[in-house]
Amino acid sequence: MSGGSTPIRLLLADDQALVRGALAALLSLEEDLTVVAEVGRGDEVVPEARRSAPDVALLDVEMPGLDGIAATSALRVALPTCRVLVVTTFGRPGYLRRAMEAGASGFVVKDTPARQLADAVRRVHAGLRVVDPTLAAETLATGASPLTERETEVLRTARGGGTVADLARALHLSEGTVRNHLSAAIGKTGARNRADAIRVAERNGWLLGE
Amino acid sequence: MSGGSTPIRLLLADDQALVRGALAALLSLEEDLTVVAEVGRGDEVVPEARRSAPDVALLDVEMPGLDGIAATSALRVALPTCRVLVVTTFGRPGYLRRAMEAGASGFVVKDTPARQLADAVRRVHAGLRVVDPTLAAETLATGASPLTERETEVLRTARGGGTVADLARALHLSEGTVRNHLSAAIGKTGARNRADAIRVAERNGWLLGE
DNA sequence: TCCCGGCCGTGACATTTGTCAGGGGCCGGA
DNA sequence: TCCGGCCCCTGACAAATGTCACGGCCGGGA
Structure with a gap:
């Protein structure tokens, strides 16, 4: 060759x-x-x-x-x-x-x-x-990410730690909305926790893109 | 040489x-x-x-x-x-x-x-x-780990995710005790969360030892 | 010897988290 | 056009979490 x-x-x-x-x-x-x-x-x-x-x-x-x-x-x-x-x-x-x-x-x-x-x-x-x-x-x-764009973003931000209020402030969302997105993400990832969901999503490479 | x-x-x-x-x-x-x-x-x-x-x-x-x-x-x-x-x-x-x-x-x-x-x-x-x-x-x-042996152990176990009840079962402790240890760890690491505490401890290398 | 600190446990409490049932707006495909 | 999916919000609820005050057991150092 x-x-x-x-x-x-x-x-x-x-x-x-x-x-x-x-x-x-x-x-x-x-x-x-x-x-x-x-x-x-x-x-x-x-x-x-x-x-x-x-x-x-x-x-x-x-x-x-x-x-x-x-x-x-x-x-x-x-x-x-x-x-x-x-x-x-x-x-x-x-x-x-x-x-x-x-x-x-x-x-x-x-x-x-x-x-x-x-x-x-x-x-x-x-x-x-x-x-x-x-x-x-x-x-x-595993397939592609089941997460919606916002859910991904919320999860990505949640990775850094902090309460729902923090996330809401950082993302310019209402606390309820943040909770809803998190809940959806937890459901879709099959996790039982916010932390769990983050781990699953990260392991599958669903949290890319800064 | x-x-x-x-x-x-x-x-x-x-x-x-x-x-x-x-x-x-x-x-x-x-x-x-x-x-x-x-x-x-x-x-x-x-x-x-x-x-x-x-x-x-x-x-x-x-x-x-x-x-x-x-x-x-x-x-x-x-x-x-x-x-x-x-x-x-x-x-x-x-x-x-x-x-x-x-x-x-x-x-x-x-x-x-x-x-x-x-x-x-x-x-x-x-x-x-x-x-x-x-x-x-x-x-x-940074200094040595401020965490006590049990606190480290609890935090290490908590790393895998799961509720307080899970941790208590895994460690053969009462739920209240687990909560106390976690609370102490959170306080000592200056974190606001369990997840936060885990991140801080991990970043400082305080969670070694399997 | 006493005292202190780590360890284990209890119970109660406020806060946070996760869930659910709604509602409205937007857009793209059938 | 209507429908479905995503997005945003509200409000309320149960469960989990974090905090605090308390007591008891041990072992080591003053």
């Missing part, structure tokens, strides 16, 4: 400098791969990609500035020829769905053996799709 | 295979370092260390089976000559304190530049202590 000609150019985005560097070291061992850029924030992805023109971008989901999903969308618009491989810590079903919808070509969890990463990169570069099979099944089973 | 003689033998412990492999690649680039073992669970650290006799062990804090702190203690007992360098995602003040108390020689956050890791390993191997200065300051400021 690597005919000794031009290697695949990679951009790495991960907020943890240590893993970022380690991934760079790992991938640089492959002679048909070369890391041309590293960034630690989501909002640096597009500017840096413009400068370094990578073939494939490895994006973490959890990043400051802009999450990996949003960065994927932006990058697809700015550099349509650059493929995106999303690498994340959490195998949350919603993440995979959102990533694919945003235009990612692949989705890999950080649990996967290190040896497979280079292959994933090559596959993605070749125009194929790479998806963790376990996660794909789970995604289909 | 590396006289071309025997290299420093390393054991890596991290539950994320990808990061583990990447770290191995990164550290293997240094000619005075060699990775002799990799494990993905805390309870595999000691058995594997017995077999491979490493000079330095790099342990993640968040691991299944046994957390990195507990693994540190166990390793210090089993192989007193093997130094421990704790590497973690979260810069929680309590983690650093607990790690040092457990006998770790160094503590590094995954935010630190990749280039410094090898140096940290060498320092630790040389008998020096390596500590993130920012974190050290924060640790002193």
Whole structure:
């Protein structure tokens, strides 16, 4: 596959400098791969990609500035020829769905053996799709978020803690409305608590989008 | 420091295979370092260390089976000559304190530049202590956990969600007692909620120990 | 020895939370 | 056009939560 000609150019985005560097070291061992850029924030992805023109971008989901999903969308618009491989810590079903919808070509969890990463990169570069099979099944089973937009927003805000009154003030809603949304969210998630609902929604990746 | 003689033998412990492999690649680039073992669970650290006799062990804090702190203690007992360098995602003040108390020689956050890791390993191997200065300051400021043993236990159990009745049943306590402990914990953490208290305690690393 | 603090429990109380039954406005599809 | 879904609000209710004051049991230090 690597005919000794031009290697695949990679951009790495991960907020943890240590893993970022380690991934760079790992991938640089492959002679048909070369890391041309590293960034630690989501909002640096597009500017840096413009400068370094990578073939494939490895994006973490959890990043400051802009999450990996949003960065994927932006990058697809700015550099349509650059493929995106999303690498994340959490195998949350919603993440995979959102990533694919945003235009990612692949989705890999950080649990996967290190040896497979280079292959994933090559596959993605070749125009194929790479998806963790376990996660794909789970995604289909879990389905998209059942939460309405407001419910999601309320839950997201409630994540930070605080009483109903606090939430109502922050969201410019009535306390009763906030309670109703929370109640609906609790029902839909099958939780028994507000805290429970937040945990469920978070685990499924339904709380993305800042 | 590396006289071309025997290299420093390393054991890596991290539950994320990808990061583990990447770290191995990164550290293997240094000619005075060699990775002799990799494990993905805390309870595999000691058995594997017995077999491979490493000079330095790099342990993640968040691991299944046994957390990195507990693994540190166990390793210090089993192989007193093997130094421990704790590497973690979260810069929680309590983690650093607990790690040092457990006998770790160094503590590094995954935010630190990749280039410094090898140096940290060498320092630790040389008998020096390596500590993130920012974190050290924060640790002193935050201080040890103000929570009593039972309060910690109750909070830890409450983390999983569930009502007071559930907690009481799980802990073989009366509901009133559980409420009292929770109330005390809420007061001590300066939180306004149970959920809030859990978040604060967790962020400070006061909820360790399974 | 006494005292203090952690621990366990009780009971009562105010507050917060979650639920339910309404009502009205908006928009898009049948 | 009407209907259904989402959104916002109200009001009321039961349940859960958080607080307080109280008492008793223990163990360690002054």
